[in-house]
Amino acid sequence: MTLFEELQQAIINGKAPVAKELTDKMLKEGIRPAEIFPKAIVPAMDEVGRRMRDCEFFIPEVLIAARAARASTDILRPLLSGEEALRSAGTVVCCTVKGDLHDIGKNIVAMMLESAGFRIIDLGVDATPEKIVEAVRQHKANIVALSALLTTTMVNMKAVIEALTAAGLRDKVKVLVGGAPVTDAWAHSIGADGYGKDAPAAVELARQLAPV
Ligand code: B12
Structure with missing residues (x-):
């Protein structure tokens, strides 16, 4: 071997x-x-x-x-000199949305994306749209990965997309959403770019949406 x-x-x-x-x-x-x-x-x-x-x-x-x-x-x-290998796959701002403290799934998604060569800016849990917009701007992220585990916090994913639009950043990032109550139909209805049912799907989506 x-x-x-x-x-x-x-x-x-x-x-x-x-x-x-x-x-x-x-x-x-x-x-x-x-x-x-x-x-x-x-x-x-x-x-x-x-x-x-x-x-x-x-x-x-x-x-x-x-x-x-x-x-x-x-x-x-x-x-990695200048983080070339990590940057080449893209920068992902990931978090669990405002009001939601579940982070086990989000952490798995972040680790799998990192293992796949993405640079991860992990904002943790209960992340406000303002904080996410600021991180996208600061780190020039090309992907935002949002997690929600509560039906009551899913709606905050929409607020993030609206905040990105208001900040003039919506066309600079692809927004991926996931978490137990989230569905493909929900992703479409809020104008997200993709829904992944698990961490491998998140990696696949990120690769598709931000090809090296
Ligand atoms: C563990 C847990 C907790 C822990 C969280 C600990 C932590 N650090 O995360 C604690 C005890 C804190 C907790 C609290 C609460 N919880 Co809770 N919790 C759970 C539980 C049992 C497991 C969640 C989990 O970790 N699953 C394992 C991970 C690996 O799976 P996952 O998160 O779905 O992630 C995978 C995919 O969804 C996907 N994914 C996830 N995120 C993303 C993001 C992207 C971009 C992509 C592409 C994919 C993706 O990939 C992941 C890996 O494969 C669920 C039940 C369940 N079966 O889901 C309830 C559950 C989510 N909780 C629930 C509730 C109600 C609560 C509380 C309100 C309880 C209360 N009354 O206080 C609080 C809310 C606190 C808050 N404000 O967030 C309900 C939600 C009901 C609903 N439909 O809204 C559930 C469904 C339980 C139930 N059946 O009632 N909870």
């Missing part, structure tokens, strides 16, 4: 200390940090996504795999 394959296995199996060790070893052997994303981390998280879709993996396995991926990305991120 190559080191790339070993790292893939470590991530899929959720072995964060092994992932860290292998990443250090790869760097010592002269492998470029930017090479490790497409050849190990991204395919590993793609496989995790496939397993989740096929019900071979459930939330705990996904979280553990994402944590292993993070053990590797934490080492690599500061080494």
Whole structure:
């Protein structure tokens, strides 16, 4: 097995200390940090996504795999010159909308997107439209990923889109929405660009909407 394959296995199996060790070893052997994303981390998280879709993996396995991926990305991120590899996939402002404190799904989506090479600006939970608009402007984001778990807070997704429009930023970003009560029909009705039912779908959508 190559080191790339070993790292893939470590991530899929959720072995964060092994992932860290292998990443250090790869760097010592002269492998470029930017090479490790497409050849190990991204395919590993793609496989995790496939397993989740096929019900071979459930939330705990996904979280553990994402944590292993993070053990590797934490080492690599500061080494990427000008963050070229991360920036090339796009910048995502992600959050749970105002009034909503559920963040487990949002965190999985953020970790999967990060593992897929996106730069993540995570605004946490209870994010106001103003805060989101400000972050999009400041970080020149090209994607906004909004999560809502309550039927009473879904409507705040619409408020974010209206605030982006009012700030003249709507045509600069693609807005993705998700969360248990959210549907494709809802996404359409509020003028979002896409709805994803789970984290792998979020990655697919982000790749489609902001192609490298
Ligand atoms: C855990 C939980 C909590 C925890 C949250 C902890 C945390 N840090 O997140 C706590 C205990 C704090 C909580 C509080 C409340 N909760 Co609660 N909670 C849940 C529960 C059991 C699980 C949610 C979860 O984490 N699921 C696992 C994750 C992985 O799934 P997910 O969030 O759906 O995310 C996936 C997808 O939806 C998608 N996705 C998510 N976000 C995004 C974003 C994008 C862009 C994309 C593309 C995809 C995407 O990808 C994710 C990964 O695959 C749900 C029940 C349920 N089955 O959903 C109730 C639930 C959501 N809660 C509910 C309620 C009512 C509440 C409270 C109001 C309870 C109360 N009376 O105080 C409060 C509200 C607090 C607030 N203001 O937010 C109701 C909502 C009912 C409704 N239809 O509105 C639910 C459905 C329970 C129920 N059946 O009544 N809750």
